[in-house]
Amino acid sequence: MRAAVIERLGKPLVVQNVPDPECPPDGAILKVGANGICRTDWHLWTDDWAWRGLAIKPPFVLGHEFSGTVEEVGRDVRGWKKGDRVLFPMNPGEGTCEWCRSGNQHVCDSGAQLVPGVSYWGAFAEYVMVRFVDVNLVRLPESISFVDAASMACRYMAAFHGVANQAAVRGGEWVAVHGAGGGMGLSAVQIAAALGANVIAVDVSERGLAAARAVGAAVTLNGTDGNAVEAIRSITKGGAQVSVDALGIAETCCNSVLSLRKLGRHVQLGHTTRKEVGYVPLPIDVILLNELCLFGTFGMQAQRFGTMLAMCEAGRLKPAQVVSETVGLEGITAVLERMGTYDTTGIVVIDSF
Ligand SMILES: [Zn+2]
Ligand SMILES: [Zn+2]
Numbered sequence: 192m193r194a195a196v197i198e199r200l201g202k203p204l205v206v207q208n209v210p211d212p213e214c215p216p217d218g219a220i221l222k223v224g225a226n227g228i229c230r231t232d233w234h235l236w237t238d239d240w241a242w243r244g245l246a247i248k249p250p251f252v253l254g255h256e257f258s259g260t261v262e263e264v265g266r267d268v269r270g271w272k273k274g275d276r277v278l279f280p281m282n283p284g285e286g287t288c289e290w291c292r293s294g295n296q297h298v299c300d301s302g303a304q305l306v307p308g309v310s311y312w313g314a315f316a317e318y319v320m321v322r323f324v325d326v327n328l329v330r331l332p333e334s335i336s337f338v339d340a341a342s343m344a345c346r347y348m349a350a351f352h353g354v355a356n357q358a359a360v361r362g363g364e365w366v367a368v369h370g371a372g373g374g375m376g377l378s379a380v381q382i383a384a385a386l387g388a389n390v391i392a393v394d395v396s397e398r399g400l401a402a403a404r405a406v407g408a409a410v411t412l413n414g415t416d417g418n419a420v421e422a423i424r425s426i427t428k429g430g431a432q433v434s435v436d437a438l439g440i441a442e443t444c445c446n447s448v449l450s451l452r453k454l455g456r457h458v459q460l461g462h463t464t465r466k467e468v469g470y471v472p473l474p475i476d477v478i479l480l481n482e483l484c485l486f487g488t489f490g491m492q493a494q495r496f497g498t499m500l501a502m503c504e505a506g507r508l509k510p511a512q513v514v515s516e517t518v519g520l521e522g523i524t525a526v527l528e529r530m531g532t533y534d535t536t537g538i539v540v541i542d543s544f
Contacts, residue, residue, distance in 0.1 A: 193544055194316030195520040197251045200238045203524040204315070209252070212312065212320035216265040219324045221277065224337025226314045226541045227256040228523060229345055230373070231462070233530040235309065239465045245309070254313035254541075255281040255306055256345035258337045261328075262318060271324055276331040279321045281306055281345045282490035286326040296326055297352075297490045315523060317544045329496045332504055338517060339510045342374060342538045343499070345490070347510050350378035350437070351499045353458040353488035355386060358433045362387025365431040367423050367450045370438025371408065372399015374538035375460050377513040379435045381406040385507045388433070391426060393419045393446070395533075402536050406512050414446075423450040430455055439463045444471045453481045460488055517542040 192211050195204040214220045232253045234240045258278040283305045284296025291299050305322050307313040354360050366383040370376045371392035383390050384407025391410040392403035400411040412419045424430050430452030436444045439461025448457050463469050502508040515537030526539045
């Protein structure tokens with residue numbers, strides 16, 4: 192099969208023929224329909240996450256946010272067959288640990304070994320192998336295209352889980368989204384707006400802010416003009432009920448917490464970088480005095496996709512609007528290079544292999 196292979200970290204990917212993946216008894220081989228290029232790919236390609244023990248060893252094939260068609264299933268698989276249209280959430284479980292058995296396989300104890308494109312070769316290729324498919328695969332309705340579904344396996348599902356499930360955003364609430372112009376940020380803006388919230392989008396890029404307006408932001412603020420936190424507190428008369436850090440750098444995380452009114456809910460959607468190494472100073476007394484809640488969010492379990500897909504089918508959510516561009520395997524390197532300077536808006540999806 193064709194695949195875009197990392198031969199050296201940080202250097203251009205090389206599109207070449209590699210052996211097809213083999214199907215394990217509990218797994219499946221998917222023919223990849225589309226695959227989003229994620230900031231996680233950039234973190235791995237630049238070796239930015241070695242400090243957290245997440246590093247890849249070349250030769251390696253990235254790609255963890257994909258949709259496609261089942262090509263082959265293992266002998267133990269009961270719920271799936273060749274030809275099924277599916278997506279595979281990027282944080283799968285094996286189905287038997289305490290977390291899996293309580294319906295939380297997205298935080299499975301063995302999850303870290305099961306992520307395609309992170310723990311083993313992923314879907315910047317014609318085919319990809321996935322494990323424990325009876326626990327993890329999601330059936331894709333005919334009305335949702337592979338390109339629209341690709342980001343649902345990572346950023347779009349995480350944004351939905353954070354906004355709809357964790358923070359339980361309700362109609363009429365103010366929701367501030369920091370780092371709104373990236374794939375995760377635009378997804379959060381669109382989902383919060385679809386749930387009836389008034390969304391304030393903050394970004395340093397005018398292009399990102401225009402994209403946020405197009406997916407439903409009521410107010411946009413450029414983080415480089417003065418104080419975004421003061422502006423949010425003034426527009427909302429005391430702070431937002433919910434605030435989202437979609438980026439994961441110190442400034443967006445701290446600003447998100449400071450944007451909240453009393454009893455507000457912060458949602459952490461962005462992972463930190465080599466600069467923060469996992470730690471961000473936060474205003475602890477503000478959190479204490481205002482009884483703020485902090486929600487971590489990491490993907491979403493397969494069985495919770497029903498309401499999100501129903502909103503897509505009804506036209507209330509439009510994941511296509513957060514897809515900014517499609518490329519082939521040869522176009523991946525240029526997208527990763529642009530991510531290094533935060534020069535991407537929305538989600539770039541690979542749609543030809
Ligand atoms: Zn991703
Ligand atoms: Zn488990």
